[in-house]
Amino acid sequence: MADVTETTGASTSEDKQPVVPEPKRLWSEEVEDEEVQQSTSEEKAVSELNVDALAIDENKKVNKFLDEPEDSRIQAVTTGDTPYTSASTFEDLNLSPELLKGLYVEMKFHKPSKIQAISLPMIMTPPYKDLIAQAHNGSGKTTCFVLGMLSRVDPKLQRPQALCICPTRELSIQNMEVLLKMGKYTGISSECAVPIESGNNDRSRSRPPISAQVVIGTPGTIKRLMSQKKLGVADMKVLVFDEADHMLAKDGFQDDSLRIMKDIQRFNSHCQVLLFSATFDEAVKNFVSKVVKDYNQLFVKKEDLSLESLKQYKVNLPDELAKIQVVRDRILELGENIGQIIIFVNTKHSAKMLHQSLVDLGYEVTTIHGALNLEDRDKIVKEFKDGLTQVLISTDVLARGFDQQQVNLVINYDLPVKFENRSEPHYEVYLHRIGRAGRFGRKGAVFNFIMTDHDLMIMRKIESYFNSPVAEIPSWNSEEDFKVALKAAGLL
């Protein structure tokens, strides 16, 4: 899909492969009127935005990995009487010339994407209300909050004014890369607040105070910097939680996130809070609504969340050996020309075992999980993003946000289940994992490995939850069946 709405990854990919043709997306103007429509009974205005009226330039639909974006409805709920007009161009947003130049020249954007068009005015219009924004995987959420942060920073004030908190080190770094690119001409300073070196804590302890205007990092490091008074919050204007549902979940980073939020609000009650994610389950949605106040919200129905450009499959397998065999004979051999592949497993142990098996068979795969030291993690991610490796085995460390446009195939070697109740699928993790393929409307495929009755039950629950049937590959040891599936997904 066009890089119009692309968030990240373009940085590493564009220079190395033929530039993807850009279908033009033109959002119809009538979106605006509906969006600000107010309900009479309450303060809240609920409106269904039918934003599928987009035009694609037929002549440019040439890349085989591109497809039309799914049409979906984003439900907008605004409070109060602040009118928001959807931005049909970036000029509508009153951005600085330097920032506009970054959008056009560096990011190669032409027009705001759907989520950008709706959310940016909400972020950038006084009184700068808080925002909970849900949007599809690979639809451009990162650019929304990066642009939001850059546009709200006062370039003349050399102090931290925007803070973004992410669940992993990798995601922080990736978001920083987007910020650097988009903000290239603005002169706005930035710093990544993540652990620096593994094994040696001395260096990170002696980290100097942060004066950068935008800070992006992980919860622990940010918390420590704040408690050490090395990260001042007095001038903080925007606080962003990327993957916000996870950042505010009980089994996620709820404690750290609340602590950081409260520390900022104690000194600074008017700091705008922005929550972005592709998923917000009911429990988190409920909790989140108590954390932020007087907020606008954008939501997508869970049935509309599966990307239509992604073909999902399930493969029935008799045993563990067959799993390895399928990866070897059907994925690694057949998949040579289908772009990059991520294989998700549930545990670090599982990652190591699979890695060893494939290496023993003579295949080149790399593996990432949280037990590796930071240097190795950086190296493996960089090699994958540079296209030097084709197959990456990963735990859920990369389940969320990881943006590599050449990933066309995701394999759920283990199906994601809830930790506290293993007979419940982890719907959110499932959605995030498969969202690593089909970035930005590209075509992609997902193979779910089904070995036990339990797996089958989990798979069925996932299908019904998202109301999206998953086709079955008739025979796990038929090369033809896999070819047919990959062809149907548009990858062969």
Add this chain to the structure above:
DNA sequence: AAAAAAT
């Protein structure tokens, strides 16, 4: 009991 971030 998991993953991740950190102490």
